[in-house]
Each structure stands twice: as structure tokens, then as C-alpha cells.
Amino acid sequence: MKSSDTTPLHRALYRILRPMTRLLLRNGIPFAEFSELVRRAYVEAALEDFADNRKKPTDSRAAVMTGLTRKEVRKQREILAGEHDGNPGARHENRASRVVSGWVHDCAFQTGEGAPAELPFDGPLSFSELVKRYSGDMTPRAVLEELMRVGVVATEASGKLALRQRAYVPAGDSEEMLQIFGEDVSDLIATIDHNLVGSEADGQPLFQRTLVYDNIPPEVMGRWRRYAAQQSQAMLEQLDTWLGPYDRDIAGHGDNKATGEAVRTGVGIFYFEDPVQPDGSGEHT
Numbered sequence: 001m002k003s004s005d006t007t008p009l010h011r012a013l014y015r016i017l018r019p020m021t022r023l024l025l026r027n028g029i030p031f032a033e034f035s036e037l038v039r040r041a042y043v044e045a046a047l048e049d050f051a052d053n054r055k056k057p058t059d060s061r062a063a064v065m066t067g068l069t070r071k072e073v074r075k076q077r078e079i080l081a082g083e084h085d086g087n088p089g090a091r092h093e094n095r096a097s098r099v100v101s102g103w104v105h106d107c108a109f110q111t112g113e114g115a116p117a118e119l120p121f122d123g124p125l126s127f128s129e130l131v132k133r134y135s136g137d138m139t140p141r142a143v144l145e146e147l148m149r150v151g152v153v154a155t156e157a158s159g160k161l162a163l164r165q166r167a168y169v170p171a172g173d174s175e176e177m178l179q180i181f182g183e184d185v186s187d188l189i190a191t192i193d194h195n196l197v198g199s200e201a202d203g204q205p206l207f208q209r210t211l212v213y214d215n216i217p218p219e220v221m222g223r224w225r226r227y228a229a230q231q232s233q234a235m236l237e238q239l240d241t242w243l244g245p246y247d248r249d250i251a252g253h254g255d256n257k258a259t260g261e262a263v264r265t266g267v268g269i270f271y272f273e274d275p276v277q278p279d280g281s282g283e284h285t
Contacts, residue, residue, distance in 0.1 A: 016189075023181070042066040043076040094176050095135040096146050097168045098249065102134035104166055105244040118160035127161050134249060166237055184268055207267070214276050221273065232269045239267055 006014070024034055046062040059073045066073065103109050103116045109130055111117045119127045121140070128140040135143055144161070147153040152165045170176035195205045216224070245251060248262065 020185075027178075039066075039068060039072060040076045040079060042068065043073050044080055046073075047077065094168065094170075094179065095138050096143055096152075096176075098134045099131055099143055100147070100152060100163065100166065100168045101240075101244060101247070102130055102250060103163050104240070105247070105250045106130075106133070116163040116166075118156055118158070118162045120160055166240065167233075184270070187266070187268060225271070225273075228271055232271070236267070236269060 043062055043066060046065040047057040050065060051057045059070045059077065062068075062073045062077075063070045068076075103119075107114075108125055109117055109119060119125070119130065121127050121144070123129075127144060131138060131140040131143050144153065147168065148155075150168065150170065152163065152168050153161055154164050156162050170180070191206045191208050195208055243265075
């Protein structure tokens with residue numbers, strides 16, 4: 001791809017697609033399957049994000065906006081309708097993560113000092129009760145095995161269960177990790193889109209910052225990775241301490257009864273490193 005032949009948006013999209021393509025190929029997603037998903041996303045955006053509130057969105061208008069045929073728009077719209085009907089109002093938070101959050105913030109499962117308490121597996125105010133409260137129909141044993149597998153929970157000499165980490169992060173290309181990938185990338189792009197065009201309406205951009213250096217010696221990297229991870233985790237835990245108690249799933253078990261429509265919000269941090277290319281791009285283009 002020659003930079004001189006493309007717009008800034010094209011170059012930005014290509015940088016996004018390169019690592020995404022690696023993930024797709026590693027998981028056996030061919031181009032035809034990816035292009036089908038792109039068509040669906042185009043149709044959904046045209047029908048919902050660019051809808052005129054005074055008029056019902058039409059296949060013809062969506063076809064004009066997307067460049068697809070009306071037949072293709074109708075096909076994708078029907079698929080989307082089936083997906084939404086089969087999963088109305090679904091919440092996509094990982095259940096193991098909800099259990100950890102409840103353990104951290106729900107005073108019923110804390111010590112007198114406000115720290116996550118050591119819990120028995122069964123009985124009143126136990127791990128099983130915690131799972132029932134925050135993980136729906138998942139069995140306590142299944143949740144415990146997963147949290148122990150990733151090192152979030154450990155068994156103490158007393159036989160009680162202790163929370164070792166305040167965050168649940170699955171490993172590998174698991175279903176949970178791929179779900180996190182979709183949410184994180186989607187949230188980042190939505191923030192960038194808001195800051196490019198959305199902030200014109202209310203004059204309030206969303207926080208978006210990145211720290212980048214491109215001439216760091218390799219012998220520093222080991223210490224830098226550890227320091228960046230420690231500081232990032234500490235900041236996220238500080239933010240979680242402030243915001244977590246307002247979560248309705250947690251506040252609803254106490255005296256705070258929130259009203260009004262729910263809002264999804266958060267702050268994302270990610271670490272990156274790659275070799276600097278001879279042309280200074282950091283990516284092969």
C-alpha cells in the first residue's frame with residue numbers, strides 16, 4: 001500500500017486491519033466470512049446510527065448509503081432481526097468477572113476493613129452465595145475452577161477461599177478473550193469517532209491519551225513492562241474503588257436504590273510494543 005495513493009482514513013484503517021487480519025487467519029476466518037460480517041455492520045449502522053427519527057429507515061436509503069443492493073440490505077436486515085429477537089436485551093459482561101467485582105465491592109463479602117473476605121465454599125455469605133448473587137445460573141464449582149485456573153482465587157490453609165487478584169482476565173483465544181477483544185476495540189473506535197465528530201454537538205471530548213516512544217533500548221524493556229503493568233493495574237483498581245459501588249448489581253443489594261436509565265462506562269488501558277521499521281512506520285505497509 002502506497003501512502004501517497006490513500007487518504008489519512010485509509011491509512012488508519014489499514015493499520016487497524018493488519019493486526020485484526022492476523023487474528024482472523026489464526027482463528028480460521030476466511031475473507032468471505034469477514035466480508036459478510038462487514039456487510040452486516042454497514043447495514044446495521046445505516047439503519048440505526050444514521051436513521052432519521054422522523055422517518056422509518058428504508059432498505060433503499062441503506063442501499064444508497066452502503067453501496068449494497070437492496071436485496072443484500074434486506075438479507076442482512078433479516079439476519080440482524082433474527083439475532084436481536086433471539087437475544088433481547090442481553091448483557092455481555094463475563095460472569096466470572098461479575099463474581100470478582102461483587103467480591104471486591106459488596107460489603108456482605110468484605111472484612112471489617114473493607115477488603116475482600118476469605119469465604120467458605122458453602123453456607124451463609126459463602127462463595128456459593130456470591131456466585132448465586134452475581135453469576136446467575138452458573139454453578140459455583142464451575143466458576144471456582146475457572147478463577148483458580150487463572151490464579152484469581154486460591155485455597156487457604158484454613159480451607160477458605162481467598163481473592164488473589166481484583167481482575168479476571170482469561171488467557172488465549174478463548175471465547176471470553178475474544179469477547180473482550182471485540183468490546184475493547186469497539187469502545188476505542190467509538191471514543192475516537194466521538195472525538196472526531198461527536199464532540200461538536202456537546203463540546204465535551206472523551207478522554208483519549210497514548211504514551212509513545214520509538215527509540216527505547218531493548219535492555220530497558222523488561223523493567224518497563226513490569227513497571228507499566230504495576231502502575232496500570234494500580235490506577236484501574238483506584239478507579240474501580242470509586243466507580244464500582246455505584247454499579248446497580250452491587251448497590252441494589254444495599255441501601256442505594258438507583259433510578260433512571262443505566263449507562264455503560266469505563267476506562268481502558270493496554271500495553272503495546274513492536275520493532276521500529278526502517279521507514280519509522282512501525283507496520284509493514
